[in-house]
Amino acid sequence: MKGKGWRKLHYLLAAVAGFFILLASGTGLILSIEPFVLHQYAVSGEIDKNLKFNELQNKLQEDFLEVFSLEKDSYGNIKIEGIGLEADGTFFLSANSGEIVEAPQPVATVFNFSRDLHRSLFLKTPGRVLMGITSFAMLFLAISGIALWLKRAGGVRGVLKSIPIIEFNRDRHAYWSRLFILPIIFIAASGLYLSIDRFAELGKESTTSSKTRPLLSDIKLKDVDAVVFPVMEEEPLIIETKSGAAHYVNGELLEFYPKATSANLRKWSFMVHTGEGSRPIALILGLSSLVLLFLTYSGFRMLPAALKKRGNSQEDIENKDLIIAVGSETGHTWRFAESLSKSLSACDIDHALIGMDQLKNCKGEKTILFLVSTYGDGEAPGNAEDFESKIQDIFAEAERLNFGVLGFGSTDYPAYCAYAKELRNQLLSIKNSREVMPYETVNNRSVSDFVEWVKGLNKSMNYQLKIDTAALNPERRKQLSSFEVLDKKEITELLFLRIDLDKSSYVRSGDLLAVYPPDENIERYYSIAIDPETKDMILLVKPTGLCSNYLASLSAGDKFEAFVKRNPSFYKPEGSVLMIANGTGIAPFLGMLTPSDSLFWGCKYRRQHDLIHSFFENQNVNITYSKEASKAHVQDLLSEEKNMIEKVLKSNGSIMICGSLSMLKGTTEVLNQIFTESGLPDIRELKKQGRILIDCY
Numbered sequence: 001m002k003g004k005g006w007r008k009l010h011y012l013l014a015a016v017a018g019f020f021i022l023l024a025s026g027t028g029l030i031l032s033i034e035p036f037v038l039h040q041y042a043v044s045g046e047i048d049k050n051l052k053f054n055e056l057q058n059k060l061q062e063d064f065l066e067v068f069s070l071e072k073d074s075y076g077n078i079k080i081e082g083i084g085l086e087a088d089g090t091f092f093l094s095a096n097s098g099e100i101v102e103a104p105q106p107v108a109t110v111f112n113f114s115r116d117l118h119r120s121l122f123l124k125t126p127g128r129v130l131m132g133i134t135s136f137a138m139l140f141l142a143i144s145g146i147a148l149w150l151k152r153a154g155g156v157r158g159v160l161k162s163i164p165i166i167e168f169n170r171d172r173h174a175y176w177s178r179l180f181i182l183p184i185i186f187i188a189a190s191g192l193y194l195s196i197d198r199f200a201e202l203g204k205e206s207t208t209s210s211k212t213r214p215l216l217s218d219i220k221l222k223d224v225d226a227v228v229f230p231v232m233e234e235e236p237l238i239i240e241t242k243s244g245a246a247h248y249v250n251g252e253l254l255e256f257y258p259k260a261t262s263a264n265l266r267k268w269s270f271m272v273h274t275g276e277g278s279r280p281i282a283l284i285l286g287l288s289s290l291v292l293l294f295l296t297y298s299g300f301r302m303l304p305a306a307l308k309k310r311g312n313s314q315e316d317i318e319n320k321d322l323i324i325a326v327g328s329e330t331g332h333t334w335r336f337a338e339s340l341s342k343s344l345s346a347c348d349i350d351h352a353l354i355g356m357d358q359l360k361n362c363k364g365e366k367t368i369l370f371l372v373s374t375y376g377d378g379e380a381p382g383n384a385e386d387f388e389s390k391i392q393d394i395f396a397e398a399e400r401l402n403f404g405v406l407g408f409g410s411t412d413y414p415a416y417c418a419y420a421k422e423l424r425n426q427l428l429s430i431k432n433s434r435e436v437m438p439y440e441t442v443n444n445r446s447v448s449d450f451v452e453w454v455k456g457l458n459k460s461m462n463y464q465l466k467i468d469t470a471a472l473n474p475e476r477r478k479q480l481s482s483f484e485v486l487d488k489k490e491i492t493e494l495l496f497l498r499i500d501l502d503k504s505s506y507v508r509s510g511d512l513l514a515v516y517p518p519d520e521n522i523e524r525y526y527s528i529a530i531d532p533e534t535k536d537m538i539l540l541v542k543p544t545g546l547c548s549n550y551l552a553s554l555s556a557g558d559k560f561e562a563f564v565k566r567n568p569s570f571y572k573p574e575g576s577v578l579m580i581a582n583g584t585g586i587a588p589f590l591g592m593l594t595p596s597d598s599l600f601w602g603c604k605y606r607r608q609h610d611l612i613h614s615f616f617e618n619q620n621v622n623i624t625y626s627k628e629a630s631k632a633h634v635q636d637l638l639s640e641e642k643n644m645i646e647k648v649l650k651s652n653g654s655i656m657i658c659g660s661l662s663m664l665k666g667t668t669e670v671l672n673q674i675f676t677e678s679g680l681p682d683i684r685e686l687k688k689q690g691r692i693l694i695d696c697y
């Protein structure tokens, strides 16, 4: 089955069985507490491992007129039914003295109530059947979940990789289900087995006699599970142990019925499913129930978007010249495509919106705008999985294909927008194809990236589209903190902000500050430094956009709303570090620089240096100015530092790069050349080893 099929199965099962799973998890959570509160439940004490069953039997003959049965419960209690010298009924015995001990306290109503609800929804047999089916659905949810998880990870190799948390419900759902997959499978499988066992009456003991013939005098009390005592003389004494049931008459072994595997399986399933008698298992069950509750909640939050039918069908596109084709795994790209479609309609531009799996047999001249995400480890999203194998057929009859590709992805993943790039190459190889819109990307569903692309589209196609950004539903994060500006300085296009920070805060240099301009729901990220001396937060901003102009309008004492996004992939590594930055990209390094590091910074004007020179005292800093006489860029400085760069890397040091993408491009070229000449691994390999860290935008 393909990723799409597994996803459908997963959602279908969740939609059908979700309510019952919720019920079973809630009651399961309550029941998992039982072994912890019933601490006085074990009243029989520890059984001496050498104590023989015979010895207890002799004691019983002294104290009871008649004993009918003996049973050991999962708490190790010895429970007997019989007629005592003073009373008759059920008694608990001390394991070693054989004397009657105080009966355990009754079980709290909440546990009995939860147990009945958990097992049968108070509906007796139909309820038990329903809960059996729920276990079955849960097992298949776990199996389809594993398939989705493999797809998400881009194959088996990636399953243990960390999961970036970009979207709370989706990514935490994946995170927690991965962590608890084994207990969840055990819970579902044991629940299913217990249900089947009850209805199919599995586990009847085999009557095959065994070669192991336990003598009555050898049986130890610790090995006994249950005993049925003879009432009439000709009846046998039946002793059940882990290995089977032995029948004795007058102390002689008459028959032995080894225990069938199914009986052991039943016992094992009961233990795994209830945790009765084992607090560690009960703890795992409790935590798993909590996780299941969360998975049901987050799954239901994702369900409406997943089940929504989107786009036109193949028939609708036949006489359209302009098509928006969407490749999406989890539905976000559709939101952008729909808002583009709306703005085209508002301008009376005839077009169709379609999923990539619906795109078949294009005839004549078509203009197709592909909006595609990347999934797994740089792979195609679900509805574009088969596109590559069909692409030649799809366009076989097209006279001309005008296309543009907009990639949706996240720089949190190493293969940023890899599928969009691959698709673009495939389209370029189609006969009569022409790229009419330059390839662009949208990082982390950035509305501003998308709006920029639409501006480009307007230019290329001579449109006047206006995107309704509110329709893209960017949500302002709920928990924002208020930050106070302590100091603000500005020198030619560079703004320096010192911001008050709770001194016990966990924030580190290299983290990001996400700021919302007033009346806007789209945050902008700024790399931050923590001043090593004062522990204040330092922000460097180029005041050219809506948010940076807002920050520029603030004065000391003003407050603004923001949150800190942890960015551990850009924390300073051990050892000496070569830091490379241009413009405001220097910000995180202001809090990282030590005398054993070197910093290369490219800025525009000499004056800008005055804003931050106090951070450079006794440090190894090299600066270029692109708007002064030298007109040099930071990469020009690097090409003269071959020996130093080689020395840093050969002594196990690292390189960190922060700033613009164009600086990254130039820097990468220079570094690659140096690495080749020095026999060092290439940038890709060093990045993999975590020795080149990049934060460019």
Ligand SMILES: Cc1cc2nc3c(=O)[nH]c(=O)nc-3n(C[C@H](O)[C@H](O)[C@H](O)COP(=O)(O)O)c2cc1C
Pocket (backbone or CB within 6 Å): 152, 153, 166, 327, 328, 329, 330, 331, 332, 333, 334, 373, 374, 375, 376, 377, 378, 379, 381, 408, 409, 410, 411, 413, 414, 415, 416, 417, 418, 444, 445
């Ligand atoms: C499991 C997973 C894997 C991803 N892998 C990549 C990737 O390799 N490269 C990338 O640029 N983005 C990757 N992304 C980010 C998505 O492409 C991005 O969130 C996109 O907006 C999702 O759009 P969609 O909901 O339409 O599929 C991944 C997201 C997830 C959840």
